[in-house]
Amino acid sequence: MGIDSKGKGLLIVLSGPSGAGKGTVCSALRKRVSETELIYSVSATTRQPRQGEVDGVNYFFKTRDEFEGMIDRGELLEWARYVDNYYGTPRRFVEEQLNQGRDVLLEIEVQGAKQVKERFPEGVFIFLLPPSLDELRSRILERGTETEETVKDRMNVAVDELEQVYHYDYVVVNDRVESACGRVRSILTAEHCKRERLFHNQPDWLEGL
Amino acid sequence: MGIDSKGKGLLIVLSGPSGAGKGTVCSALRKRVSETELIYSVSATTRQPRQGEVDGVNYFFKTRDEFEGMIDRGELLEWARYVDNYYGTPRRFVEEQLNQGRDVLLEIEVQGAKQVKERFPEGVFIFLLPPSLDELRSRILERGTETEETVKDRMNVAVDELEQVYHYDYVVVNDRVESACGRVRSILTAEHCKRERLFHNQPDWLEGL
Numbered sequence: 001m002g003i004d005s006k007g008k009g010l011l012i013v014l015s016g017p018s019g020a021g022k023g024t025v026c027s028a029l030r031k032r033v034s035e036t037e038l039i040y041s042v043s044a045t046t047r048q049p050r051q052g053e054v055d056g057v058n059y060f061f062k063t064r065d066e067f068e069g070m071i072d073r074g075e076l077l078e079w080a081r082y083v084d085n086y087y088g089t090p091r092r093f094v095e096e097q098l099n100q101g102r103d104v105l106l107e108i109e110v111q112g113a114k115q116v117k118e119r120f121p122e123g124v125f126i127f128l129l130p131p132s133l134d135e136l137r138s139r140i141l142e143r144g145t146e147t148e149e150t151v152k153d154r155m156n157v158a159v160d161e162l163e164q165v166y167h168y169d170y171v172v173v174n175d176r177v178e179s180a181c182g183r184v185r186s187i188l189t190a191e192h193c194k195r196e197r198l199f200h201n202q203p204d205w206l207e208g209l
Numbered sequence: 210m211g212i213d214s215k216g217k218g219l220l221i222v223l224s225g226p227s228g229a230g231k232g233t234v235c236s237a238l239r240k241r242v243s244e245t246e247l248i249y250s251v252s253a254t255t256r257q258p259r260q261g262e263v264d265g266v267n268y269f270f271k272t273r274d275e276f277e278g279m280i281d282r283g284e285l286l287e288w289a290r291y292v293d294n295y296y297g298t299p300r301r302f303v304e305e306q307l308n309q310g311r312d313v314l315l316e317i318e319v320q321g322a323k324q325v326k327e328r329f330p331e332g333v334f335i336f337l338l339p340p341s342l343d344e345l346r347s348r349i350l351e352r353g354t355e356t357e358e359t360v361k362d363r364m365n366v367a368v369d370e371l372e373q374v375y376h377y378d379y380v381v382v383n384d385r386v387e388s389a390c391g392r393v394r395s396i397l398t399a400e401h402c403k404r405e406r407l408f409h410n411q412p413d414w415l416e417g418l
Contacts, residue, residue, distance in 0.1 A: 126402075127404070165404065166404070168404050169403070169404060170399065170402040170403055170404055171402055171403075171404050171407055172402055182398070183398055183399075183402055185395070186394070186395035186396075186397075186398035186399050186402075187395075187398075187399040187402060188395075189391070189392055189395035189396075189399070190379065190392075190395050190396040190398070190399030190400070191399070193335075193379040193380055193381055193392055193395075193396060194378070194379060194380075195336065195374065195375075195377050195378060195379055195380045198380055
């Protein structure tokens, strides 16, 4: 990535309301950007591994005690509890990759992104936006067997999440996955060209030029 | 360009030391980005039109009196005098395009860019960098029949110009024209995705979503 290739990598946080299409955009990115350029953060969880899942690849599988120890020692960039299981982002994995100059992508819920922002404000925060509220409603409906009440609840949650956009650096509208994916890649490239980032990493590069 | 398409366009200032390859990168951009997406600023000059040059296309051709009037009335974003002729960037043309939501590209010397920065700080300032001082020297030599003394002078000027990099938002290394061109386009895309720019243009877009 040019003259800051020896510097630290970027932490890119991709978030947005459910229904914005975070997972789809991330899969598209995975297909287009090689692992040498962009690393996908591996989450930790206390849930049981499913068939074929590999520790350290799909998740870091932890016992409840281990996970709670990580929380206590501040070893997680963010964490949450869903039903009976913990999920979180180990800080160490992310920092190791960044220190080796690799960019790391975190695809994450709005609440988690808020925690990451507090603990890692130098990250690049991208908010993925559905093209319209109507489209968001259809996407929530498509997810399957929701009652009218659940859809209403989900919509309300989504609107609350939309208000978090004010804490983000960039907004990407997910009108078409291809375009959204291209915009995220452009943001990555542009961030690497930022003068301040360049000088933060290599204040004396002018001498070396 | 997504949800701020109704807003103002961006003024992109591409500058850098002579020998960085500003002209080459701009020609490459012109070939790849259509005029509906990116407008190239038309300069004003007092020099005589050459065969085939069209007023308002290649330059705005002005008399010396007209040009000095524009200077006095602050109608130029930047101007300079080379030998016996004035050259400058009319503010009106740029602002008309921006108000119509079009991005405008200014390819300009470092001194001119400094003037634009003072008069138009909301522009996006990109500094084009040669890959190395050795490469810069070869490029200056390639320009033709320079004496050793002139080359030395030009190198000194270039190094002075390099120090202006501190006033820019982005730094793009012109290692290969294709890559440099791609980076500039990525910067444009990313700037359009900036949350603050979005809200500056359309503070109430959330309601309309």
